[in-house]
């Protein structure tokens with residue numbers, strides 16, 4: 001017996017015409033088959049096509065904010081973020097045109113001008129996603145002016161510290177704390193260039209009554225903004241295996 | 256309690272009867288602009304004086320909505336003489352009453368501003384300056400809530416949507432999306448629960464169109480929303496107003512309460528199965544909360560930041576339910592469209608931009624205030640006939656439309672018709688309807704810097720290009736205006752504008768470079784003068800370098 005297909009809102013969909021669930025699309029000229037609920041990013045990666053990302057992390061909700069994963073889709077008036085765009089039948093995607101790679105490099109440059117990213121003195125030197133991205137995208141120098149406002153460092157927590165000068169506001173820490181740990185210790189305060197990640201109601205992390213001390217935020221942070229105490233330059237390695245594992249276990253548990 | 260059509264006509268009749276025998280009616284503007292220059296006191300004093308003189312049987316003093324020429328308030332309009340008075344003070348009251356029936360008080364006469372009133376065509380503002388915004392009966396006497404009755408009792412939801420589609424009405428919130436198309440989408444969305452949201456966040460600097468409509472004729476917006484609810488199948492509405500508009504909020508709440516009392520809102524409206532309820536939600540004044548997905552997040556009680564679309568609110572909106580979101584002025588156009596038919600509306604305006612548009616005239620122009628003109632009216636007519644030209648006979652330089660998302664239009668395009676397409680062609684947008692006129696003393700680099708500073712501080716900070724890009728552009732503009740600019744700054748500006756425009760997440764970032772790009776396009780020489788000659792051609796910036804340099 002075939003299972004009846006439901007619209008996400010519960011209403012049965014007709015399957016007598018156009019029963020698209022698996023579809024064919026083209027990414028960088030390559031014919032690819034995909035499921036209708038997959039994003040361009042995940043389909044591309046399954047097929048060995050790499051698209052640079054920063055705010056995306058497997059296992060967390062998508063945010064679509066860093067804009068590094070933009071791609072060209074034939075017929076679309078704008079560039080689309082591949083991490084939040086679903087594939088469609090007959091879609092033609094270009095992930096590495098000169099236009100998008102140039103934009104990606106400039107976005108990365110903007111990130112480097114925004115706060116202090118001097119790698120040589122960073123705990124994450126050599127283990128940092130921002131650093132890796134600049135190598136990957138061939139961003140060798142920055143031709144915009146540096147902004148570098150002076151940000152604080154919060155080392156009040158007994159095991160972790162946060163250096164806002166290294167934060168790229170990807171919100172991975174916020175999402176992992178909210179969605180996986182369930183504590184929602186962190187959030188963003190302020191707007192625009194003054195936006196900042198805070199713990200509780202902008203209290204010192206060490207005073208937080210909601211923080212469970214699980215350390216997930218530290219391990220999902222792409223840069224040296226969040227680190228374990230006692231780590232010196234280049235010593236902070238991040239371990240993220242727990243994320244897909246936890247997600248898988250939860251899915252199994254729901255069955 | 257349910258209301259019938261007869262009840263509606265009865266209310267209208269009682270209201271009209273009250274006016275029987277009234278020989279003179281003095282309409283006093285009680286919208287925010289005039290109230291702030293004491294029109295409330297003038298009104299009270301007029302009332303007291305009328306009573307004292309025993310004229311109350313044939314002279315009526317009435318508080319009405321915005322008369323438009325806000326710059327010279329408090330404004331009065333005398334019926335049936337058709338005389339406008341400006342700058343009325345309490346000391347003028349007895350003179351005004353003396354003159355009734357005789358010749359008007361020439362000292363207060365506004366007749367030099369006559370083209371301002373005559374060249375307009377009012378649909379959205381048809382009741383402004385006419386009905387008492389605090390009286391539902393007065394609104395009904397002008398034919399109010401008949402359109403809702405027609406939509407519910409004489410038309411099917413699809414017919415209502417068809418009428419809106421035929422009218423060619425496009426969203427007045429900025430982007431100009433066809434309203435009929437949006438309504439169809441929401442009506443087709445799966446789900447029994449749907450919402451209607453009225454976007455009254457109006458955050459553009461200098462814009463006060465929506466505010467005036469809400470303060471002057473709140474019932475029109477409520478009626479438009481109820482019709483929308485009936486058409487798309489929603490039973491709950493929200494009006495998202497910024498808390499900086501206390502008068503609009505108070506009048507809206509008052510109007511909703513009146514409508515509920517009469518039964519035009521609530522259960523079984525007009526004896527049909529249609530239930531509709533409206534709630535007011537206050538915004539804390541962040542510009543980005545006018546963006547529809549941020550607005551929805553804000554109503555849900557979350558941080559007001561945009562999210563990527565699709566899914567559009569029509570499919571996944573408030574609390575995940577299909578949601579229709581339209582601007583105040585869009586809703587205000589609905590009752591007349593249903594009353595007179597979509598074809599009637601489609602006759603007005605240009606081929607692709609139908610109807611009228613309300614603009615807030617501001618800047619270096621003689622008649623600042625609120626105007627409504629048919630789409631396609633040439634810019635020149637707006638600036639020089641309705642606006643009365645530039646003060647002190649200075650030279651016109653440019654007009655800025657669309658606020659921080661729009662561009663500056665130079666003199667050579669003055670004869671251009673104002674409609675969505677023409678504005679887009681010259682690098683600006685219709686936006687919500689702010690029109691800022693600039694003369695030879697305005698520096699275009701400084702104007703661009705002003706709007707970029709606005710975008711920079713209103714950026715929500717979520718996506719990188721907008722958060723960092725607008726700051727970078729602002730810093731470049733700052734150094735150009737203070738005389739420390741370098742020749743590499745112009746290509747850098749162009750590069751950054753292109754980046755922010757094409758890669759930002761939401762409309763705020765995507766449109767924020769428009770003021771810079773349009774001034775670079777038409778006034779590049781001014782940028783170059785600042786950079787190479789260290790002078791500001793308009794004499795507005797201090798390019799000495801040392802003083803303002805950081």
Ligand SMILES: Cc1cc2nc3c(=O)[nH]c(=O)nc-3n(C[C@H](O)[C@H](O)[C@H](O)COP(=O)(O)O)c2cc1C
Nearest residue numbers: 426427428454457458545546547581582585762763
């Ligand atoms: C940054 C930003 C601010 C906005 N502000 C407003 C606003 O104040 N009022 C409004 O009606 N629409 C505003 N909009 C447009 C809304 O997102 C939305 O398109 C509109 O409310 C739809 O209504 P309409 O179709 O009737 O125009 C804004 C959009 C952006 C990107």
Ligand code: SF4
Nearest residue numbers: 167168170171173221
């Ligand atoms: S602290 Fe790290 S994970 Fe959190 S927003 Fe900043 S860069 Fe991202």
Ligand code: SF4
Nearest residue numbers: 715717718721761764
């Ligand atoms: S474009 Fe600006 S306002 Fe819009 S999401 Fe990005 S940072 Fe926020």
Ligand code: FES
Nearest residue numbers: 064065066067083
């Ligand atoms: S990874 Fe897609 S926007 Fe950041």
